[in-house]
Amino acid sequence: MSGPPEGARERLAAAQVALLRALLENAEAPPGFAPERLRAQAEALRRKRRRVVANLRPELLDQLGDRFATLFDSYARQHPRRTGTTARDDADAFARWLAHRDDVPRSPSRWWHRFRS
Amino acid sequence: MVSVLPRLGVGIGWRPEIDLTVERLPGVEFVEVIAENVRGWSLPESLRLLMERGIPVLPHAVSLSLGGADPVDRSRVAHLAAAADALGAPLVSDHIAFVRGGGMEAGHLLPIPRTRDTLDVLVANVLDAQAELPVPLALENVAALVEWPDAELTEGQFLAELVERTGCWLLVDVHNLYVNARNLGHDPREFLDTVPLEQLAYVHVAGGQDHQGLYHDTHAHPVPQPVLELLGELRHRVEPPGVLLERDDRYPADAELAAEIASIRAVVEPAA
Numbered sequence: 001m002s003g004p005p006e007g008a009r010e011r012l013a014a015a016q017v018a019l020l021r022a023l024l025e026n027a028e029a030p031p032g033f034a035p036e037r038l039r040a041q042a043e044a045l046r047r048k049r050r051r052v053v054a055n056l057r058p059e060l061l062d063q064l065g066d067r068f069a070t071l072f073d074s075y076a077r078q079h080p081r082r083t084g085t086t087a088r089d090d091a092d093a094f095a096r097w098l099a100h101r102d103d104v105p106r107s108p109s110r111w112w113h114r115f116r117s
Numbered sequence: 118m119v120s121v122l123p124r125l126g127v128g129i130g131w132r133p134e135i136d137l138t139v140e141r142l143p144g145v146e147f148v149e150v151i152a153e154n155v156r157g158w159s160l161p162e163s164l165r166l167l168m169e170r171g172i173p174v175l176p177h178a179v180s181l182s183l184g185g186a187d188p189v190d191r192s193r194v195a196h197l198a199a200a201a202d203a204l205g206a207p208l209v210s211d212h213i214a215f216v217r218g219g220g221m222e223a224g225h226l227l228p229i230p231r232t233r234d235t236l237d238v239l240v241a242n243v244l245d246a247q248a249e250l251p252v253p254l255a256l257e258n259v260a261a262l263v264e265w266p267d268a269e270l271t272e273g274q275f276l277a278e279l280v281e282r283t284g285c286w287l288l289v290d291v292h293n294l295y296v297n298a299r300n301l302g303h304d305p306r307e308f309l310d311t312v313p314l315e316q317l318a319y320v321h322v323a324g325g326q327d328h329q330g331l332y333h334d335t336h337a338h339p340v341p342q343p344v345l346e347l348l349g350e351l352r353h354r355v356e357p358p359g360v361l362l363e364r365d366d367r368y369p370a371d372a373e374l375a376a377e378i379a380s381i382r383a384v385v386e387p388a389a
Contacts, residue, residue, distance in 0.1 A: 004237035012238050013186035015230060017219035019263075024221055032266025040331055041227075041262040049224050081222040 024080035046076050049090070056091040060098065071098065122253065122286065123207050125173060125319055125359025127382050129374065135364070136163035138371050144378055145172065149361055150204070152176035152196070152211075157203030168205065176200040178211040183242045183256070184229035185215035194249045201252050208318055210255040210288045211246075213239070213276065228261040231268040231275045236282075243283045255286035255318035258308075260296035260325075260334035272303060273311030286318035291347040292334060292363075296325060299332040305347055309354055319359030322348060322381055337366035340377055348384045360385050 003009075021027035023042045029035045050072045054061045061068050075097045081090055126146030131139050139148060140163055148167060155176055164174055178197045181189060201209045214226035229235050247254050256279070258272060270278070280287065289312070294305035322345075324338040340362070351357060360381050364374065 004234070004241045008234045008237050009186050009188075012230070012235055013218060015265075016186055016215055017221075019227070020218050020221045020223060023223065023227075033263060037263045040329065044262060044333065045223060045225055052224075081224060083217050083220050083222055085222070 020080070024076075026077050046073050049076055049081070052087045053091045053094055056088060057095060060091075060095060064098075122318055122358055123173065125175075125361075127378055127385070128359060128361040129378065130177075130361060130363045130365070131164065131167070131174070132365060133161065135368050135374075136161065138368070138374065139163070140166060142371060142375055142378065144375075144382065147173040147175065147359060147361070149175045149177045149210075149363075152178040152200045152209065153180055155200040155203065157199050160203060164204070173207060174204045175206050176204055176209050178209065179226065180216060181211045181242075181246060182214070182216045183211060183246060184213055184235065184239050185218055185242070186238060187218070189242045189245050191249065194246050198250050201250065206252060208253045208255055208286065209250060210257060210286075210318070212257045212259050213279070214259045226259045228259055228263065228265065230265040231270045231272065233269055236270070236275060236278060239279060240282045243279070243285055247283065247285070253286050253318070255288040257288035257290050257321065258293050260290070260293040262300055262331060262333075264301050271307060271311065272297070273308040276308075276312045280313050280316050285316075287312060287314075287316050288318055288321060289314075289351065289357075290321035290323070291351060292321065292323040292325065292340070292344050295341070295344050295347055296332055296334045306350060309347075309351055314351070314355040317355055317357055319361060320348065320351065320357045321361055321363055323363040335366065336363050339369075339373070340380070345380060345384055348381065352385050357385060 015030070018030040022029050022038050023045055029038050050069060053072065054068065064071060072094060075094050079093060079097070127144060128147035128149065129139055129142065129145055131148040131150045139145060150164060168174055176197060181193050181197070183189065197209055212226045213229065215229055216223050216226060229239065243254070243256070258276065276287065279285065294308055297303040298305050322340055323334065323336045324340045324344070325333050325335045326338045348360065362374070362377055362381060
């Protein structure tokens with residue numbers, strides 16, 4: 001099967017990775033894009049990712065309250081989701097990131113909560 | 118390419134949160150299910166029930182990243198093929214978009230540059246995917262907040278050439294056309310005049326919301342009137358084989374969904 005012309009995949013990869021880095025890692029805007037649109041798209045992506053994690057780990061939302069969004073966005077900028085990981089992996093990684101920062105108590109763990117209730 | 122797709126009628130996206138609603142809504146003639154959530158050996162009871170009633174269940178994929186720079190991931194195509202087999206689906210679909218690159222996942226369908234280079238890569242990826250799929254593949258236009266610079270083709274021209282070179286079918290999302298008209302100034306009528314509507318598999322209809330000066334494709338709000346008008350514009354040009362309402366969040370009462378389905382039907386099946 002004949003593929004795309006020589007170099008086409010490489011050129012497209014460079015352009016797409018530059019856009020992804022701007023959107024996911026807050027890297028510099030690639031030339032030709034409207035910066036305010038990139039910010040709006042980046043925010044929409046984080047909002048979607050945050051909603052998924054909040055649904056998977058409602059206890060983190062409970063514990064962090066108003067700080068959930070700010071903390072999650074800070075985590076997300078440092079840790080774009082990697083190919084091959086699931087939304088559940090993302091939620092677990094966020095919980096570990098928080099624990100490392102001591103933003104949520106290391107214990108009680110969830111099973112301990114359930115024991116008490 | 119000669120191929121015949123069935124008439125689908127009016128349908129709704131099946132989601133686990135509204136499974137009972139979908140089962141009892143009047144006038145649902147077909148449904149769509151997110152392909153990545155389908156496991157052939159354990160289909161939800163609700164989908165089995167719909168299939169027993171003879172309602173077509175179409176797997177709609179979101180992760181093939183056919184517009185991505187990398188060659189298609191064969192395991193993802195194999196999963197979509199298995200979903201089509203498990204559901205007995207007459208066709209499958211994904212998007213004209215990319216969702217990953219450089220080891221990063223966007224978690225969302227992002228637009229691709231409308232250049233000759235990109236079209237060549239997309240065509241190669243689509244041909245590779247089609248070779249592994251047991252049924253026809255339909256591809257959907259996406260909603261965008263950002264515009265790639267240096268476009269060489271309009272979205273309509275880009276899709277027309279994609280269809281010509283791959284024989285793929287079109288899944289036209291009229292809400293996404295509306296989003297791109299609002300945010301990017303694209304002309305949805307030029308799109309409808311340019312794409313080969315004889316290759317139309319079906320149509321998506323949804324709703325969105327204004328947020329900080331942009332219009333977002335939320336699938337969590339009612340279908341706005343201008344989107345029904347665009348559906349009417351499409352209907353002027355072709356009788357769509359199917360039209361499907363997508364609702365993914367903030368699910369309203371059954372009656373509200375039934376009313377939206379009725380509004381869609383009124384546009385595409387006007388009383389004789």
